[in-house]
Amino acid sequence: MVMLxxxxxxxxxxxxxxxxxxxxCGQKDxxxxxxxxxVSLRRLTEPEYRQIIADVFGTTIKVxxxxxxxxxxxxxxxxxTSRESVAGTGFEEYDLTARxxxxxxxxxxHRDTLIPCKPAKATERDDACATxxxxxxxxxxxxxxxxxxxxxxxVNDAGDSTxxxxxFYSGIESSIVGMLDSSQFLFRQEAxxxxxxxxxxRKLDPYSKASRLSFFxxxxxxxxxxxxxxxxxxxxxxxxxxxxxxxxxxxPRLASGVRAFFTDMLGFDGFAAxxxxxQIYPKYGSAVAxxxxxxxxxxxxxxxxxxxGDYRDIFTTRRTYLTRLLGSxxxxxxxxxxxxxxxxxxxxxPRAGILTEVSFVSLHSHPGRSSPTxxxxxxxEIFLCQKVPDPPGNVNFALVQDTKNPAFxxxxxxxxxxxxxxxxxxxHKIMDPVGLAMENFDSAGGFRSTENDSPIETAxxxxxxxxxxxxGFKKAIHDHPAVPTCLVNRIYSFGTGRPATKDEAEWxxxxxxxxxxxxxxxxxxxxRIAGSKAFYRVSTPGTEANNAKLSMxxxxxxxxxxx
Amino acid sequence: xxxxxxxTRPLALAGGLALMTAAGHxxxxxxxxxxxxxxxxxxxxxxxxxxxxxxxxxxEFYKRELLRLGYPEAEAVKLLKDFxxxxxxxxxxxxxxxxxxGDKKTNxxxxxxxxxxxxxxxxxxxxxxxxxxxxxxxSPISFTDPDTGEKGIKNQxxxxxxxxxxxxxxxxxHPTLAQAQWDVLRDEMPAWLIQIDGxxxxxxxxxxxxxxxxxxxxxxxxATGAIRADMSFVSDPDPRTHSVLxxxxxxxxxxxxxxxIRIIADPFLIPEFxxxxxxxxxxxxxxxxxxxxxxxxxxxxxxxxxxAESGWVEEHSASVDMPALYYSLKRNADAYPDxxxxxxxxxxxxxxxxxxxxxxxxxxxxxxxxxxxxxxxQPQQRVEANMGGWLRKLGW
Numbered sequence: 041m042v043m044l045x046x047x048x049x050x051x052x053x054x055x056x057x058x059x060x061x062x063x064x065c066g067q068k069d070x071x072x073x074x075x076x077x078x079v080s081l082r083r084l085t086e087p088e089y090r091q092i093i094a095d096v097f098g099t100t101i102k103v104x105x106x107x108x109x110x111x112x113x114x115x116x117x118x119x120x121t122s123r124e125s126v127a128g129t130g131f132e133e134y135d136l137t138a139r140x141x142x143x144x145x146x147x148x149x150h151r152d153t154l155i156p157c158k159p160a161k162a163t164e165r166d167d168a169c170a171t172x173x174x175x176x177x178x179x180x181x182x183x184x185x186x187x188x189x190x191x192x193x194x195v196n197d198a199g200d201s202t203x204x205x206x207x208f209y210s211g212i213e214s215s216i217v218g219m220l221d222s223s224q225f226l227f228r229q230e231a232x233x234x235x236x237x238x239x240x241x242r243k244l245d246p247y248s249k250a251s252r253l254s255f256f257x258x259x260x261x262x263x264x265x266x267x268x269x270x271x272x273x274x275x276x277x278x279x280x281x282x283x284x285x286x287x288x289x290x291x292p293r294l295a296s297g298v299r300a301f302f303t304d305m306l307g308f309d310g311f312a313a314x315x316x317x318x319q320i321y322p323k324y325g326s327a328v329a330x331x332x333x334x335x336x337x338x339x340x341x342x343x344x345x346x347x348x349g350d351y352r353d354i355f356t357t358r359r360t361y362l363t364r365l366l367g368s369x370x371x372x373x374x375x376x377x378x379x380x381x382x383x384x385x386x387x388x389x390p391r392a393g394i395l396t397e398v399s400f401v402s403l404h405s406h407p408g409r410s411s412p413t414x415x416x417x418x419x420x421e422i423f424l425c426q427k428v429p430d431p432p433g434n435v436n437f438a439l440v441q442d443t444k445n446p447a448f449x450x451x452x453x454x455x456x457x458x459x460x461x462x463x464x465x466x467x468h469k470i471m472d473p474v475g476l477a478m479e480n481f482d483s484a485g486g487f488r489s490t491e492n493d494s495p496i497e498t499a500x501x502x503x504x505x506x507x508x509x510x511x512g513f514k515k516a517i518h519d520h521p522a523v524p525t526c527l528v529n530r531i532y533s534f535g536t537g538r539p540a541t542k543d544e545a546e547w548x549x550x551x552x553x554x555x556x557x558x559x560x561x562x563x564x565x566x567x568r569i570a571g572s573k574a575f576y577r578v579s580t581p582g583t584e585a586n587n588a589k590l591s592m593x594x595x596x597x598x599x600x601x602x603x
Numbered sequence: 604x605x606x607x608x609x610x611t612r613p614l615a616l617a618g619g620l621a622l623m624t625a626a627g628h629x630x631x632x633x634x635x636x637x638x639x640x641x642x643x644x645x646x647x648x649x650x651x652x653x654x655x656x657x658x659x660x661x662x663e664f665y666k667r668e669l670l671r672l673g674y675p676e677a678e679a680v681k682l683l684k685d686f687x688x689x690x691x692x693x694x695x696x697x698x699x700x701x702x703x704x705g706d707k708k709t710n711x712x713x714x715x716x717x718x719x720x721x722x723x724x725x726x727x728x729x730x731x732x733x734x735x736x737x738x739x740x741x742s743p744i745s746f747t748d749p750d751t752g753e754k755g756i757k758n759q760x761x762x763x764x765x766x767x768x769x770x771x772x773x774x775x776x777h778p779t780l781a782q783a784q785w786d787v788l789r790d791e792m793p794a795w796l797i798q799i800d801g802x803x804x805x806x807x808x809x810x811x812x813x814x815x816x817x818x819x820x821x822x823x824x825x826a827t828g829a830i831r832a833d834m835s836f837v838s839d840p841d842p843r844t845h846s847v848l849x850x851x852x853x854x855x856x857x858x859x860x861x862x863x864i865r866i867i868a869d870p871f872l873i874p875e876f877x878x879x880x881x882x883x884x885x886x887x888x889x890x891x892x893x894x895x896x897x898x899x900x901x902x903x904x905x906x907x908x909x910x911a912e913s914g915w916v917e918e919h920s921a922s923v924d925m926p927a928l929y930y931s932l933k934r935n936a937d938a939y940p941d942x943x944x945x946x947x948x949x950x951x952x953x954x955x956x957x958x959x960x961x962x963x964x965x966x967x968x969x970x971x972x973x974x975x976x977x978x979x980x981q982p983q984q985r986v987e988a989n990m991g992g993w994l995r996k997l998g999w
Contacts, residue, residue: 318826323833325826365823368833373961375835377820 076577079230080537138220159208165199184247232578246270256535259300321484332398398485405483412475425526449494473500477513635962638795639830642781644952652728653766715929723931726765733758733952757950792869794822832958873909900948
């Protein structure tokens, strides 16, 4: 039953506005119950690792090196990390990075700030001081208090190092390396406990809850308030969780969580390997690629967080953010010589919305030409959660690759001839009309109205909705019923690190309805998910067999081979 | 908002993007450009340009000077062999000898008349780019424009430089020295901008105003190393950096009436160009680019010093015999005589190329819309982002 008056009573002291804000948390409502999913063991992503170091030690500590690459599963790296281990070479990279970080923490510029005490003698072990440092730092890095054995071992190792090296700070340095190299840091290890309120069911333990919350909403390790709440058992109650969720959703750092989710969902890791032919696209380069990602993330943060707007408006918003470098790609004046500037496209401008920003059209194109097929496939998989099969292995792509074929001036003409091959037609009919709508934008994001002197036609149809141009196409995506459904599925998977289970389908459908009722507000969606019991429920052993993946959730693990 | 009349965008894009151009001017368009290539114009016509032959390389005229100064052949050869600073070999002596080869060991770069005139092989070909600056079609120093056949072209600067190897290159290559200078300059100095106002028809406009200015920002390069097109620049508000010309566009070619042109440059090349009776002739390309010639009279000694200020470095690397250059420029100067009758200026022509750019003016900058949302979203901008992070918050 919906009992809206109950949270209002519970948090009455916070005032009416706060009570309304909290109403979505705790969810004493009619949300369907779920049986939960398995606990996850998720390797930190490189951005998460870097953010944790910045948050724990400060941004003056540089994180050198690169890490073992992440893999994508079911459309998300967040899910892929649940399947990750650390290879030998990967561990070497972690260790080198840890040594670089540790050396900075104990250097003379940082030690007085980051180490809470001074040793009695700098050349001798001081277990009391080391214990102070390791206790506090270890809690932040392991996302829980260290056990007595862990603390004793790390302090003892630090003491041994001090004795051998004759320097207390070398011992501390060694302890930091040990913690950063530990699986307790590198992996988010969730643990479950019996759910006292629901006999026979399990839920995440308080520290696992804190981690799931923090990485979901803020893209980082739990802060001191959240760990304190876990220490005190406050996260055992719906009200305690709701209080933390409310604090975190109201924080400016929510934008970081939103950015992290969309960085993952949009596949921006693909930029690391993206190349463009400089002779064809001289304006494209690595600096443009960096700015392009940031442009889209700023656009999303503006619509979804700052404006608290309708999620679907990301496809049509005329407000964007530009640097001068991006201004040169879009042929738009930018006043600020460095940094970012808000820019409003005029009504009817074909560049409105994120689908025609450089980040999307360039990421889903070939190095020397656009690809309506790849773009169409990407749009369906990323935003509609629809799986498009890979092409058969014996497809002849010669026709679509020949952009100078005098008989086929435009991609539409080339693809029109290509899909006459029966084995290709089925999928191309799904992908091509969508991608052809974006053909006004070349492989590097530059606008064009013609290809080989022939006008580019962008009219088409998607899932029964016809459109006459790219703006009509964006409106069709805006109104496509699968768009919000897909987002709810994706964002839930992002938070839990696993695909939704069949058992959770009804609950997700309920969340989709709530999402619509809220006006498609993403912060509210995140609040509802983070405040729900389902988010922390853990399936009991032996029931996983019933937890098959929802078929609609898969996209990204397949290799991109569409042409 | 940006005021459209002061935002210039040269290339009208199709479709909705046309809205972003200076489309508010139905009757007169403004276009902006950033200079992407600038170098002395040296027509390349093959051997016929230099019937006396090309000028010697620096090693050749350095040996000639060493012998003239009385060094034995073997010692001269040894000095040249040791140069330029082969491992373990001192090169300072060699440089000092060349730098002080004037009378009484005078610095020959600062005081070129302390040297004799070694003689510079000059251009005696028929063709050169430039303008008929003095209005005389048949004077002895006149060239003919190789593209248009126009007679009376004055370009004595080319006559002086055109037989030095580092000033010669068959098109489309640029001469070595000019290319090297521009490669440094375009990264080192603020960009040069061109703004054309009053365009009623890109192919034919009777009355346009051309403003050459310096930007407050540097140009940047694209993935091919060329100047990036469609970038935004702010024009330096200092009026001393503005040169305003009047002209017309006919059949897609912009020409301007004679006027002074000043361009603040860089001491690496020349601190400031100042041409008198200067004109532009620029073809407006269908791709939005400009390409053509800037010509006018320029103080010849300032041009000499633009090479001589670097002394031995440019003399050696570009094979420019500085005393020979000095005397040739002085001899070929063709305008503005002083009281002694010595001309103080020389006719010149420079190649100019430019790509589309947005030229903004300082009064456009009052309403900067810096992204608040972007600020909030920046991952680096954390409340706890200072040194110490969350450990610091623990309060020790």
